[in-house]
Amino acid sequence: MLHFYDRATMAAALTMDLEPRLKALLTARIEALPPELIDWTEYVVVEEGDTEADIVAAVGFSPLVEPIEGVRYGQPGFEPFWDLLIQRDGWSEMVVTFGSTFACVLLIERGCHAPRQLDELCSRYGSSNR
Numbered sequence: 279m280l281h282f283y284d285r286a287t288m289a290a291a292l293t294m295d296l297e298p299r300l301k302a303l304l305t306a307r308i309e310a311l312p313p314e315l316i317d318w319t320e321y322v323v324v325e326e327g328d329t330e331a332d333i334v335a336a337v338g339f340s341p342l343v344e345p346i347e348g349v350r351y352g353q354p355g356f357e358p359f360w361d362l363l364i365q366r367d368g369w370s371e372m373v374v375t376f377g378s379t380f381a382c383v384l385l386i387e388r389g390c391h392a393p394r395q396l397d398e399l400c401s402r403y404g405s406s407n408r
Contacts, residue, residue: 279322279323279324279325279328279332279333279336280321280322280323280325281320281321281322281323281336282304282308282320282321282322283320283321284316284317285316285317288308288311288316288321291304291308291321292304292305292308299367299368299369300323300369300385300387302367303366303367303369303371303385304321304323304385307321307371307383308321315379315381318379318380318381319380319381319382319383320337320381320382320383321383321385322336322337322382322383322384322385323385323387324384324385324386324387324390324396325387325390326387326390328393329393330342330393330395330396333384337382337384339374339382341360341372341374341384341396341399342393342395342396342399344356344357344358344359345359346359351395351398351399352395358403359374360372360373360374361373361374361375361381363400363403363404363405364404364405364406365388365400365401365404365405365406368387368388368389369385369386369387369388370384370385370386370388370397370400370404371383371384371385371386372384372386372400372404386400388400
């Protein structure tokens with residue numbers, strides 16, 4: 279799992295040797311951030327072998343559990359809670375905002391089954407490339 283959460287880690291992300299589609303997506307997202315929002319945005323890259331516990335440890339929530347009612351994906355009553363979920367060139371991009379300024383962006387490698395339910399959730403609810 280890769281985690282970029284401030285100016286220094288985002289600048290380092292732009293110099294890393296990453297899978298080309300991921301590198302292009304991260305570069306586009308980071309370069310599009312207004313300077314005043316860089317310290318208020320986190321990017322987490324979920325890859326093969328990452329677990330739900332890893333995601334929770336990094337960002338403090340699970341994308342598989344609706345945070346108000348606590349209903350888990352796959353259970354009756356689950357409702358999508360994220361602000362945006364898009365499929366992009368082999369990656370799912372899930373944006374969750376908190377308040378008026380903070381955003382967490384999960385970039386989830388498609389088909390990596392990390393965890394399997396997360397890939398299913400992204401396939402079910404994610405819109406296609408834009």
